[in-house]
Amino acid sequence: MTGGSGKAYIESPCKVTITDGQATAHLVWSSPNYDYMIVDGDTYYPVNKEGNSEFDIPVTLGKEMNVQADTTAMSTPHLIDYTLYITLDDSTYGNNPIDSDNDNSSGAKSDIKTIRYSMDPPKIEGLTYISTDENTYAKCFKIHRYENGYTVISIDDGRSYLLIPEDKNLTDEILEGISKKYTDGEAEVIIPLQMPLDSIYLAASGAMCHFDSIGAVSAITMSGIEADDWYIDSAREAMNSGNIVYGGKYSAPDYEQIVMSDIDLAIENTMILHVPKVQEKLEQLMIPVFIDRSSYEEDPLGRCEWIKVYGAMTGLEDEASLSFDKQVRSVESLDLDNINGKKVAIFSINSNHQIVTRSSEDYFAKMVEMAGGIYFGPESDMNSTSQMTISIEAFYEYALDADILIYNQAIEDAPSSLEQLIKTDATFADFKAVSTGDVWCTDKSIYQSSDKTGTIIENLYAIIMDQKEETDFFYMLK
Template identity: 30%
Template sequence: MYKKRNTLISTLLLIMMLILASCSNAQNENNSSANNSNVNKTNIASINYNGKTYISLKDAFKATGGNVSIKGNNVTTTKDTDVIKLSTNNTTAYLNSSKISMSDLPKVKNKDVYVPMDFLTDILDAKITYSDGKVSLLEEVPLKYTKAFKIQYLKGGFKKITDGNNKVIILAPKGKAVPNIYKNNTIINYPTSNILVSSSTEAALLRPLDEIKSIKAVNLKEAEWEINDIKSGLKDNKITYVGDTTSPDYEKISSLKPDLAILYGGNYGLNNMMKKFDELKIPYVADNEYLEEDPLGRLEWIKFLAAFYDKEDIAEKYFNSEVSKVKAIENKISSQKKTKVAFGMVDNGKVYVPAKDSYAAKMIALAGGDYVFKDLNTKSGYITLENFYAKAKDADVLIYSSSKEYTPSIKSVLNEAPVLKDTKPVKYKKVWCLGSDYYQATDKTSELIEDLSSIFHPESFKGYKQKHYSHY
């Protein structure tokens, strides 16, 4: 029993070290897409003819930095090195001398030329959609809280993905021939429907996309999952356990022929698996949400995963909804006095605590807490028990970053560190631990923060029941 408990604790400590590690420099060096200049452009004219939508060439090319010249029936558009020529009385156009067929003749209105929307998608590096009378044009996916990946739209429905390891992948629509200019890149066909996930946080972000069903292989056993659809899938053999990430069964993985493996990279990443997957020609991407220092940055990786399912619109809507909920929580407790919060876990005389700029520390702040280790300079992830006690003894709340599976009671906490008996949170029974699904609730960021806020400010959340934390 003791050996089993040590193994469980070691596993949890590894998870904590991964998540609490401060990795801001690595994140910021990857990409600079958080401040997108290519935001959603909607002031583009359109007309409807016989139930079909046509888009203004002038507006579309102006929005993307191109030019349009109209001389009689002949139209020439230019953008960067591309030259597109077409005629208003012909459905054949030319992109750099290559023929492109239009689904219908262009329409002329007010000295402008309107073309079918699908044709515009074929000639512009952009995603064009039409809804409620408005045209939406995106050159890349807008990001607000992360700089660690990038998604750019290319002609013909292709996408250029720069993942967490700065690797470039071209996403190709299934059934569409890949142009020669992309063939030296890693090509992944989308939408994907047979994937391997290496961590539970990645799986959680697939839940709002309704794509848990696409998971066919995992690196966690059934007992380690809190997501019911995955537990039942493993039980019914619809999902295959392919070994843990330290010793995966490569033969089994190869036999499953996944469309995509979602791995995590960075300094703590699955670099050995990636090397082996390169040898086996198994397509993979680096999903590095665990390195994010902002909880909303972690959540924003849902947009990265969505690109592989062509569900960016669903991801954007869900993400914006979560951001609004978090802002509402902040506003709700903005006038309240901040609660002093200690956060950490004891093992063998050391205490693992979140770094001052970690996502956990940020969640405490968003929830109206004053993190007592906010001035701590260590980035190692641990401090001495003496240092922990010095700060925690006068805290209002202690969040013990274990779960009841590993640390079932306050007695088990005090067995590890008897000195904590004299701290204010223990005396006044203000000690909480992580719920069993805590690390599988990345998609429920607003709930995680609301739970914390209800613990810090119970007077403002009367009758509220925490979902992802447990009281000792």
């Protein structure tokens, strides 16, 4: 939110309800003095009688909205212009993915619930089941093997994907078996994918790093984000050269271009669940939709293990296993026996002069702990989103004595120096980490690098052990 004096703010995350395609946001102001709001010429009044002013207003997600709010805090009422930007953050669905397409989002909370289904190997007429690969950390997918080179990727949302070898066809018997499961109303849905998959629309930006690691970026022909938004060199170069074109973001894909480009698979993250009509439209156009649920993985290395899914899709499973094993070895090689157990807090400062941080259940907190640190975060419950917005006073209360502060530059641009950080709020001068010079910033590429989870944990270990002043994904603020 921008506008006004900057002193008032709206609590974030806020609750968003979607009914018949219309999103309504429940806004809670930081003041009890707002007596009405104007949105698109219509006037809305508070829905509460006591406490800070609360409003239910219609909103357009993912776009800036100009609104007005009347405050009686001054000697005479004033109608003040504000600009709101509300979007649905993928952290609502899991532990806040590395691949969030809206890292600067407000973290609005959604009412969508996800049921987890069994990932047992499906019985498919015409195919003989052999075995299931054993995952090391990942809990949200399974890869099943069948005779004659057929593979099934089962996801815990009830959808399975049958990979048909390049030299095989989808026989009538197999198709009939798949169709029977669907028409009988069984929980699982089996979607056939004919190999090779070499014309993919990638809306789940966090998955690009896996394609990059196994040398399969050429399988992507359309991107859900623009070239300048990529921090992966091969992806940005492919877009600049025209080998990958922008196909529209997940919520507004360019259907005509997708059809003309003969896309054989759309890879989405769970943000697509907010716009079910988009998924329905893609499937009506005979474009299979794969939903990446790596953000639901509880273990950070579980997210990294999703590289095996994309290795199976591209026929580069050996490369995927080598990449994943390297990241696991990076973590296993850390000497945690004599670790000093420093206290670590992560934060950024938004335009409303609030602290944006991560809950103790967040995957970043778990990476800190895997690196031998003690994560300092705000109190939260199991229903809290991983990304939390709090006051500077609340941050001061729990992070004052943190040994290390990490500024999350993927959320907000970092200050250029410790001096500039203190200028944003003088209380930072009191923080232990500021006085000792142990303040770090993340590299902006960190949220497109789940394939390097082991390296990120290794970097955190180096910070905690005072081994370096700059690592692959972090640098010291001086």
